[in-house]
Amino acid sequence: MPKKPLDKQVMVVTGASSGVGRAIARAAGARGAKVVVAARGEDGLAAAVEEIERAGSQALAVPCDVAEQAQNEELVRRALERFGRIDTFVANAIVTVYAEVEDLEPAELRRVMDVNFFGVAYGFWASLPALKESRGTFLHVSSALAYRGIPLQAAYCSSKAAARTFLESARVELQKHRYDVAVSLVLPGAVNTPQFDRDRQKLGKQPQPVPPIYEPEPYAKAVLRCAEKPIRELPVSWGAQKLLWGQKLSPRAGDLVLRRIGWKNQHTGEDKPVDSPDNLFETLAGDPGAHGRFDGQAKSSTAWTRLRLLLPKR
Secondary structure, eight states: OOOOOGGGOEEEEESTTBHHHHHHHHHHHHTTOEEEEEESOHHHHHHHHHHHHHTTOOEEEEEOOTTSHHHHHHHHHHHHHHHSOOSEEEEOOOOOEEBOGGGOOHHHHHHHHIIIIIHHHHHHHHHHHHHHHHTOEEEEEOOGGGSOOOTTBHHHHHHHHHHHHHHHHHHHHHHHTTOOOEEEEEEEOEEOOGGGGTSEESSSEEEOOOSSEEOHHHHHHHHHHHHHSOOSEEEESHHHHHHHHHHHHOHHHHHHHHHHHTTGGGEEEEEOOTTSOOSSSSOOSSOOBSOOSOTTTOBSOOHHHHHHTTSOOO
16 A cells, blocks of 8 residues: 655665665655664764755664664664654665675674674564554665575675565565555665675675666665555566576576676676775774765666556566
C-alpha cells in the first residue's frame, strides 16, 4: 500500500555521511522530508545536515556505529525525541574487504557481518515499534550481490545474502500478524561512491565498482520511490538486473565469466599499498561526499529502472 508522501515523512538514513546514503538524505530533504542522518563520520554528517537545511527541510545528525545494538536504539530514541515518529528507516551502512577467502582474517569477516548484517537486524529491531505506530517502511539498500557471490567479495556478498533472507522472514511474519509495515529492498549494481578509496583491500591495487557504473543519484531516486510506494525488491540498473537473471538461468555460466573478469574488473590497475588507511574498524576524517573518483565513467540515469517501475510489482 502507498505510504505518506515524502514531504510528510520522517526518514532515518544510516551510512548517510557519504555515497548512496548521502545522496538519499540530500534528495529526501529536497523533497521536504525531515531526515535523521547517522554514520560514524561526523564531518560528513555535519555536511549532510547543512545540505538538507539549505534545501529548506529539517535534519538531525546522530553519530552511530550500526554494529552496536545500543547505538541503533539510541539513534531511534533521538529520532523520536526530535521529530516524534519514524516513517521510513533506511538501512544503508556498509563496509567491505577486497580479499580472496583464504586471505580474510576472522576479525575482518566478523566486522563486515557486524556492520552489514547485524547492523540491519539491530536497525530493524530498534525501529520496528515506531514503524508499527506510523505504518511505515523498513528499507534496506541491499545489493544484487545478495543473490550472487563474486571473487574478492565473499564477506560482503555473504552479509548481503544474510540480511536479505532475514528480512524475507520478517516480511512474512509482519504480514501474518497484519502489521502494516512494508519491508522493501533496493538492489543496486555498481555505484560511483567514495567507498572504493576507503575500503580495506589486499590486492595491492585501487578497487573500483564493476562496470557499468552509475552515479549515486539514480539509486537515491529508487529508494525515495520505495519510501512512498514500497516494492518488495527493486533491482536498480541494467547491470544489477542482468546479474540476477544470469544467476537464475545459469550460475555455472556466471562462474565462467567471473573466472575471466572477476578479478581485473574490480580494480583500476593502479598500484595501491595494502596497508593504506581504510574505514573497516575506524572511520576516516573529512567529508567524503556522495561521489567517488569515477564521475568520468558513471552514468547519471538508468533507463532499465525507469522501465522496471512501469512493470507489475511483485
